[in-house]
Amino acid sequence: MNPQPLLSICIPTYNRAGFLRECLSSIDPAELEGSVEVVVSDNASTDTTLAVLEGFKATLPLRYFVQSENFGPDRNFDAVVASAQGEYCWLLGSDDVVEPGGIRKLVAALTSLRTDIVQFGYIQGDLHLLPLHRAAPPAGHVGATSEAFSAHLAAQPNMSLLFTFISAYAFRRTVWMARQELVRTWIGTYYIQMFAMHSALAAGASLAAIADCLVVARGGNPNEFNTIPGRFIALDARTITRLIREVHGDRPALWQAIGEPFRRSYPAKALIHVAANGGLHYIKESREALLRLGHSKTLLDGLMLLERLKLLSTVKWLLDSRRRAFKKIKSQGSPA
Template identity: 40%
Template sequence: MTCSRFLLSICIPTFNRDSLLRETLKSLTSQLDPALHGRVEIVISDNSSTDDTATVIQDLRNEWQNVTSFCWPENMGPDLNYLKVIDLAQGEYCWFLGSDDVVCDGSLRRVLSELEHKPDVLLFDRFESDATLTAAPVAGSWSDLPDSFSCDTAKEPDEFHLYLEKCKDLGGLFSFLSVIVFRRDRWESIPSKDRFVGSAYVHVHALFAILAEGARFRFLKEPLVLCRLGNDSFCPDSGDPAQRYRRVKLDIDGYLTISRHVFGSDSPEHRMVLRLVHRITTFGLVKQLMSRFLHQGNQGDCQRLKHLLAASGMTWKSLSVQPVSCRYVRLSLLWLAVMRLFDNMRKVFAKYSS
């Protein structure tokens, strides 16, 4: 039986983000008052950072007593760090928090109030800004549902299917860490949580498994954290089509392998996940390509197309790689790349739909 010393463990996996981590922690400590002393702890798992992360953690200890931290002797990759930070937690609930995101004013109290309703899994929305948080925050939502949503996935499967149908982003399926809260005992009850280490989505496996077993799920249509766009550790240069393709491929392989394993390839849940991932990844990548090549139109267009095709397992036999400035020629090259991309993505998805 899981023993809990606190109501909530705020669990932060980190690696070489000392200045950003300091901002994240400042947004938390500003909301921690003495009344929360016995209810909230902060847990940090450091993936062998080489910067000043250790000092940042020590400074945190000077501000808040309930701090647990761990530092790996070497970088173990994101998945094992995610698992470790939850292993260290002592709260009834765990809140994943990315070490570069900011907790909005009042959000800690808001989360604690939601936990009074005893959900097994809680998900909420986020604000989005740029990497330096200088752009005005924009509220985003993972779902087309008009309001917040609750269901018991075992007793109300149709309601859960409605939620899946209304998802419009992978964040609605737990791709974004900082909006996820869950019961620690439910997490610990999932066997073989390390099965998908290397996918970057080991946490998605555990959360899908909790929902598949039957869980009280709550989606709160309120943005409670501020996310830095353009700071994806899995895609350092989101403007590079080749890197973007590899990032998309990570989403496809991770989500569809996990979904098929947890829900079963013939299940309605897997089919809904498949449709969502297909819609988001394929059309999102094409949209990014069109923006990149049609509107920027610099002298490296052909070379970038070449790299994209190579990264996606395609060939470049019949096209010139000389710089091209003519808009119509660029459009033709882009069209060819998009068609090959669709064909390649179709083959990728085919193995997950049968």
């Protein structure tokens, strides 16, 4: 009988055959050492995903499952974790790639830290995985007190490291499976993984973070949220509101703590850009959450005033002009 793997690399995917090939190619078999398995849940893809998976069966300890229909990302995340056999799971985005040595570093961290959740950093790339910037959590064990947890959340550089980005942490499989009935109440939120991690932490799960960046996140991949100005802000504001109220008891300290990385991801200039590009209604519907997360009432009222005065089109023209000017300067290069 084979021993239980330490880690299951759990990859949910749908119609990303090309990206999935890059993702699987980044998993170095030499780093698996018999303690890591790769599990893929294909959400009824209609492209060549199945052929890609078949092509890696000879080189990776790979198991894969094909769903009978596309039942959305949240159910697919739940399905791939349920199918895993490892002590720990790493939900890895099928359009992301593992950094060289990343699996070895993660296995070492899981072995030495033995916490329920291990958080780590990532490199943000563009659509072609060219690196843009790095983001990592502050390293160390996070204390069991609510003050320490709040401080850890407040120190995150962006929303992604609040457990919204699936590829930036690993967790004990029992953390997810022990509360699976609760987790499934969050299907349809697009953030089932965030609710799962926060509910575990609120119940006393242990957390440690390392500052290493173990994965490259692919950016610029169009989806139903990032192609519509303001829709992502509304989704995140709505999700955070539900998360704090349902999981954390509506504690003011959590609004303040989560508000800091939220405003780093969505600063005032991002709200102005959204309003100028037709997404003001998303800001309106998120007004209460935006205020509780620390955005200025003056800013929000000012955007509404610009709409009433029919000046948002002027703001858009100014922003577009500024962007074109910067693009021209960049294309010309620095003067000799």
